[in-house]
Amino acid sequence: MVRYLVSFGLFAILVALLAVGLGHDPRRIPSPLIGKPAPQFSLPELAHPERTLSRKDLLGKVTLFNVWASWCVSCRDEMRVLDALAKSGVVPIYGLNYKDHRTAALEWLKAFGNPYVVNAFDQAGRVAINWGVYGVPETFVVDAKGIIRYKQIGPITPYALNRKILPLVRRLQEEARR
Amino acid sequence: MRRLYPLLLLLLLMPAVPAVRAASPAAAPTVPTSGFTNPREDARYHALLKNLRCLVCQNESLQDSQAGLAKDLRREVRDQMRQGKSNRDIVRYLVARYGDFVLYRPPLMHSTYLLWFGPFIGLLIGIVVLVALVRKRARAPDGEPPPDGARKRLVELLRDREGPKT
Structure with a gap:
């Protein structure tokens, strides 16, 4: 009897371990940049190549820094969420247009909506690497001091927005006001 | 079944034998060119790439992966080598951005x-x-002692097995 119980116990432990393993999403690699200052960058703007956007443009307020591309299908789904968020005016969204063509990106914004305050144009993808980006879309929450506080890997779902991003943004805005 | 055990063991060990692997007709992946003319630098470049993991296709090294990100990361490694960065600097740069996950040898x-x-x-x-x-x-x-008469019976059985005497 004891023998069966021991075997069953071991089996149950194995099943529990496997269940935990299945629950993990291997594509979600936690960013070591959270809690660290956002990396420096200086890039031409997407719509106005003669102007530049740099890290210091993000400072002084809580911002979302959204990495996207016109060739990215799930960015399209995300656009509805971002559009609604931009209209609410809660938090400014800055964009990093990743490895794209300028004309394609601008057309895409015309077709699917433009929630961005301004977009940086990272054609070579070097700034994205510096930010630890490995897929699009990805979104960083950057606080007023320029510290990365959260990274959303994959599109922002309404669930992620309401449960994680918005509460965090409000808390950070509170912090910045103090 | 017992006789099959050594055979099964051998089969299990097969993938570990490099000669067997080398003989398999798997398509050789195209090795990315480093652009370094110095063979030492070229070897260093490839050695680095083999130990770095592509974040997109997670079971491939930067050496093997054809993903866009892998190409960009290869370019990053190459550029940093040209700038005179050491292997340790380059690995540290990538770990700071992507975490220990980029290492095939976790620390x-x-x-x-x-x-x-x-x-x-x-x-x-x-x-x-x-x-x-x-x-x-x-x-x-060895268990219980044989019951009475068992020995006698055993002798009889053995005798019978030998067949009729001629």
């Missing part, structure tokens, strides 16, 4: 003790269990 830390030592612990437990079982069997008595 020895609290959270990786089980990963590094787990197999040896498992082996140790196995050996202990094996030794305990073998000792228990060796010590066990």
